[in-house]
Amino acid sequence: MDIAEKRKLTASSQKKSGKLRGIARKDLFWGYLMIAPLMLGLLIFYIWPVFQTFYFSFTSWGPFGNYQWTGLVNYQHLLSDPTLGQALRNTFIFTVLSVAGSMVVSLFVATLLNRKIRGLVVYRTIYFLPTVTMPAAIAIVWQWLYNGDYGLINYFLSLFSLHGPRWLTDPNIALYSITLIAIWGSIGNNMILFLAGLQSIPSVYYEAASLDGAGPAHKFFRVTLPLLSPTIFFVTVTSLISAFQVFDLIYLLFGTSDVVINSTQTVVYLFYKSAFVDNDKGYAAGIAMFLFVIILIVTIIQLQLQKRWVHYA
Amino acid sequence: MKKLLFLCSFIVLLPLALSACGADASSSQNQPITLRYAIWNQLQVPAMKQMAAAFEKTHPNITINVELTPFAQYFTKLQTAATGGSAPDVFWMNGPNFVTYASNGILMPFDDQITSKNVNLSDYPSSLVSLYTYNGKHYALPKDFDTIGLWYNKALFDAAGVKYPDATWDWNTLTQTAKKLTNPAKGVWGIAAPMVDQEGFYNTIPQNGGYVLSPDKKASGFADPASVEGLQFWTNLIQDKSSPTLAQMTDTPALSLFESGKVAMMYGGSWDALEFQQNDYTKNKVDVAVMPKGKTRATVIHGQGIAVYANTKYPTQAMEFADYLGSQAAADILGQTGTVIPAYNGTQTAWIKAYPQFHLQYFLDELAYAVPYPTSKNTPAWQDVQNKVLTQVWQGQLTPAAGGKEIATQMNQILSKEQ
Numbered sequence: 001m002d003i004a005e006k007r008k009l010t011a012s013s014q015k016k017s018g019k020l021r022g023i024a025r026k027d028l029f030w031g032y033l034m035i036a037p038l039m040l041g042l043l044i045f046y047i048w049p050v051f052q053t054f055y056f057s058f059t060s061w062g063p064f065g066n067y068q069w070t071g072l073v074n075y076q077h078l079l080s081d082p083t084l085g086q087a088l089r090n091t092f093i094f095t096v097l098s099v100a101g102s103m104v105v106s107l108f109v110a111t112l113l114n115r116k117i118r119g120l121v122v123y124r125t126i127y128f129l130p131t132v133t134m135p136a137a138i139a140i141v142w143q144w145l146y147n148g149d150y151g152l153i154n155y156f157l158s159l160f161s162l163h164g165p166r167w168l169t170d171p172n173i174a175l176y177s178i179t180l181i182a183i184w185g186s187i188g189n190n191m192i193l194f195l196a197g198l199q200s201i202p203s204v205y206y207e208a209a210s211l212d213g214a215g216p217a218h219k220f221f222r223v224t225l226p227l228l229s230p231t232i233f234f235v236t237v238t239s240l241i242s243a244f245q246v247f248d249l250i251y252l253l254f255g256t257s258d259v260v261i262n263s264t265q266t267v268v269y270l271f272y273k274s275a276f277v278d279n280d281k282g283y284a285a286g287i288a289m290f291l292f293v294i295i296l297i298v299t300i301i302q303l304q305l306q307k308r309w310v311h312y313a
Numbered sequence: 314m315k316k317l318l319f320l321c322s323f324i325v326l327l328p329l330a331l332s333a334c335g336a337d338a339s340s341s342q343n344q345p346i347t348l349r350y351a352i353w354n355q356l357q358v359p360a361m362k363q364m365a366a367a368f369e370k371t372h373p374n375i376t377i378n379v380e381l382t383p384f385a386q387y388f389t390k391l392q393t394a395a396t397g398g399s400a401p402d403v404f405w406m407n408g409p410n411f412v413t414y415a416s417n418g419i420l421m422p423f424d425d426q427i428t429s430k431n432v433n434l435s436d437y438p439s440s441l442v443s444l445y446t447y448n449g450k451h452y453a454l455p456k457d458f459d460t461i462g463l464w465y466n467k468a469l470f471d472a473a474g475v476k477y478p479d480a481t482w483d484w485n486t487l488t489q490t491a492k493k494l495t496n497p498a499k500g501v502w503g504i505a506a507p508m509v510d511q512e513g514f515y516n517t518i519p520q521n522g523g524y525v526l527s528p529d530k531k532a533s534g535f536a537d538p539a540s541v542e543g544l545q546f547w548t549n550l551i552q553d554k555s556s557p558t559l560a561q562m563t564d565t566p567a568l569s570l571f572e573s574g575k576v577a578m579m580y581g582g583s584w585d586a587l588e589f590q591q592n593d594y595t596k597n598k599v600d601v602a603v604m605p606k607g608k609t610r611a612t613v614i615h616g617q618g619i620a621v622y623a624n625t626k627y628p629t630q631a632m633e634f635a636d637y638l639g640s641q642a643a644a645d646i647l648g649q650t651g652t653v654i655p656a657y658n659g660t661q662t663a664w665i666k667a668y669p670q671f672h673l674q675y676f677l678d679e680l681a682y683a684v685p686y687p688t689s690k691n692t693p694a695w696q697d698v699q700n701k702v703l704t705q706v707w708q709g710q711l712t713p714a715a716g717g718k719e720i721a722t723q724m725n726q727i728l729s730k731e732q
Contacts, residue, residue, distance in 0.1 A: 064417045065396040148564040149500075169560035255385065258704040259563045276389045
């Protein structure tokens, strides 16, 4: 276009944005003011410590705080530490099993509770209760259930003449015992998300499928799952991120005993142990950075793969 | 834009300005202040609160906050607090952690109090005083001491028709009796053999003529054959099936098993008297005897100390409170409430009288052959190795000899770094 047209365009857009800028400036000011406390909190307590942790991963600490720059010593230790390798293995096994198990069970439960049945609210509440229960309470109850000699699960099994294993003190089984607790605990949370996703699927598709003669299984795999895939994707990403960081179950159930700790300690538990029990805060910062990179890579892979299987409406 | 900037900076700076107003060092004697007193034993809370109340009566401007943290988290929390500059004003200290804290300037020395005669070191057993001395200065006041005894379940002994333990017992008698008392049909074991140092192998090692740490603190004694036999004492009991396995005692702690009548004997400390008195099952069914003789008699002795935070905001008042906690008046409260054996010389009889049904005099008799709890500059480091390796030994994955050698190798490395 020629200069005159360009000028007219810029003039009119300036006038428009000028008027917009007048109102927008005031809105903008109040907007920033309202989110300032949250932003400040985020910056001070979340963002800044990430940079601090990165810095501290290159330092070594004494018992009461004095630290000095030691370069890549912590990372060299990281790569040659067999306990970290074992902890990483434990974390991977726990993550894969608990996320897969949780997704299957909560999707199943959500599908069942998506219909109008009697007592629906009661059922949903029951499944959601673990999410609002304190981790310490969960640990105490499950410790009692899982007790090898006097626990309720083994007592129940003994009624069928089955000898229950030592759920929490057998190194081969302990990790799977807590995976079960984790799946149980996350059903409620994921069920809510899946319910929301299920209810956003227009019933038109189901009617069309019925007209074409599709049975319930067919409907589930051909209509529900594809249209639910954005929710499944979201739940998978967030569940994986939080499963990689599991700490409270290990700390509460195994914190005081060494009997199974090698086969159950996770990366974050190792971080806690290095930082606050061994007082090697530089190494702990290195472990934190290491886990950050791993979770980042896993999430990026997932984001790339989503193009293949997630159908956005 | 300028208005926004001004408003934002005002919001940020206002709380900073207000907080600066509050933090001024006040040393006026009569200004109301609060002292934080950190402890780790829930059973001792009533006695501590009694002492705090007595102190507050004579010092009306001071309020004492007794803060309880379970032992498993106590030192983790204390170390983090000290790193951040906000440790409690007065707190309990124990032998393994003492040197770390003293050598890093976290504790305030008591020597001024000694010179001004507020504290007299000859009022306490000398082994405890030296436990809390570092570089010639005294950084904690002994509060109590404990020895280990053989607690036993009278009801189970009566049911099996076995005589109670007495001073004639040696290791063989104990092993044989434990076998006799084990009844798999009823789910009862003769003795509990947990993997625990103070109530366990720190006693049997010297009883067999071995040692954990050389007197000059430069060498580990775990590879010594006599020490290895001290460890074998416990693994043999598990192999004999007279004791539950380590996995079983991890699921259900030895103390719970003893208090449910599932084990007939357990080595326990003098501090267990209060616990067993308060437990309905054990109140009238248990008693204690001296530990059986090995090649010789020995018990490990340890005691908690009262320490003052070096950077406390109220040094004078905190020291006054600490002096009170180490005084005879406080020791009398400890003894009369039957909480623990007070360290102050001459106050122990009150503790014995607190539980007439237990033969607590034996704990004091054992003082004659007490061996100090082994500590060095970095005790937690080698105790961590000790516990990790011995867990494998207790589970039968390593022989006691191989385990002892492994501990000694790593422990000597750690000790050499301390020099």
